[in-house]
Amino acid sequence: MSQPGPHDVDIVKKETVFQGYFRIDAYTLRHARPDGGWSGTMRREVFERGHAAALLYDPDARAFVMCKQFRIGAYAGGMDPWLLKVVAGIIEDGETPESMCYREAVEEAGRQITDLWPIQRYLASPGGTSETIHLYLGRVSAEGAAGIFGLAEENEYIRVSVVPEADLCAMLDAGKLTNGATLIAVQWFFLNRDRVLAKWSTS
Numbered sequence: 001m002s003q004p005g006p007h008d009v010d011i012v013k014k015e016t017v018f019q020g021y022f023r024i025d026a027y028t029l030r031h032a033r034p035d036g037g038w039s040g041t042m043r044r045e046v047f048e049r050g051h052a053a054a055l056l057y058d059p060d061a062r063a064f065v066m067c068k069q070f071r072i073g074a075y076a077g078g079m080d081p082w083l084l085k086v087v088a089g090i091i092e093d094g095e096t097p098e099s100m101c102y103r104e105a106v107e108e109a110g111r112q113i114t115d116l117w118p119i120q121r122y123l124a125s126p127g128g129t130s131e132t133i134h135l136y137l138g139r140v141s142a143e144g145a146a147g148i149f150g151l152a153e154e155n156e157y158i159r160v161s162v163v164p165e166a167d168l169c170a171m172l173d174a175g176k177l178t179n180g181a182t183l184i185a186v187q188w189f190f191l192n193r194d195r196v197l198a199k200w201s202t203s
Contacts, residue, residue, distance in 0.1 A: 008032035012041060023048045047129035052097035053088035054104070054135075055119075055185035056111055058142035059200040064168055065109050065145045068159045074178065084163075084171070085182045087138075097134035105138055108149050109160045115139035115200065119188050124180065135185055139200055165193075 013028040025046050030039045056065040067085050075081035089104040091097055098116055105111045117137040124131040142162045150156025163171075168186060177183045189196065 010038070017045065045128070047131065049129065049131040050091040051088065051124070051131055052091055052100045052104075052134040052136070053086045053181040053185070054101040054113065054116065054138035055086045055182070055189060056105060056109060056113070056138045056140045056142075057189065057196070058140055058162075059197055060202055061142045061162070062165045063142045064163045064165070065111055065140055065142050066161055066163045066168075067108055067149075068161070069108075069150070069156070071179070079178060083179050083182075084177065085179055086185055088133075088181060091134075098136070101136050101138060105140065107151060108156070108158050109140075109145065110147065110149050111138075111140040111145060113138040113140055117196070119185060122184070133181055135181060135188075137185065137189060137196065 009029060009031045011027060011029050013026075015026050016023060017026045018024040025048055027044050027046060028041060029044065030041050033039055057063075058065070067087060068082055069085060070081050071083050071085075072081065074083055087101070087104045087108045089100055089108075091100050095103075101116060102113050105113045115138070117139075119135040119137055121132060121134050123129075124133055145160055145162050147160055148157055149160055150158040169190060171177055172183075172186050172190070177186055
């Protein structure tokens with residue numbers, strides 16, 4: 001018995017079945033089985049998107065610059081649609097995950113990232129989407145961080161606020177961080193805070 005690898009997939013057909021703000025591709029395929037042989041032919045739809053996100057942190061103020069933004073998926077799932085979140089966006093053609101973080105920090109929070117610390121690359125929901133999220137910790141100044149940001153032509157209305165470390169930790173413990181990128185980034189930060197402060201803090 002051998003474990004199938006990434007090349008043990010037979011794509012019979014691939015087609016784009018929806019192209020709007022997002023894209024959905026349909027695959028007709030079969031794959032090798034762990035017990036030998038091949039699976040039956042199946043059809044799977046895949047939501048296609050490349051994504052990056054950054055948790056903005058001021059090591060001298062010991063505080064985060066956070067965004068609160070409307071999210072339709074949370075509303076459709078019966079949850080509060082106004083999510084406290086990290087800055088995030090879709091990686092555009094010709095753009096790297098890092099350059100997207102620098103751009104979105106300005107667009108969504110009015111902050112300039114001065115250093116970027118890679119946290120993790122992960123699949124958001126591999127059963128139905130190829131979306132890979134590149135997650136970072138971004139060093140910023142929290143001084144004067146407040147207001148409404150976002151692109152009006154994209155109907156973005158993002159409220160920015162400064163959240164002290166202790167307050168964000170309390171939200172984490174209380175289960176109030178409900179989106180994956182923010183939850184993973186905040187958990188990583190509190191597991192690695194001493195390393196971050198040793199490298200970034202000037203006080």
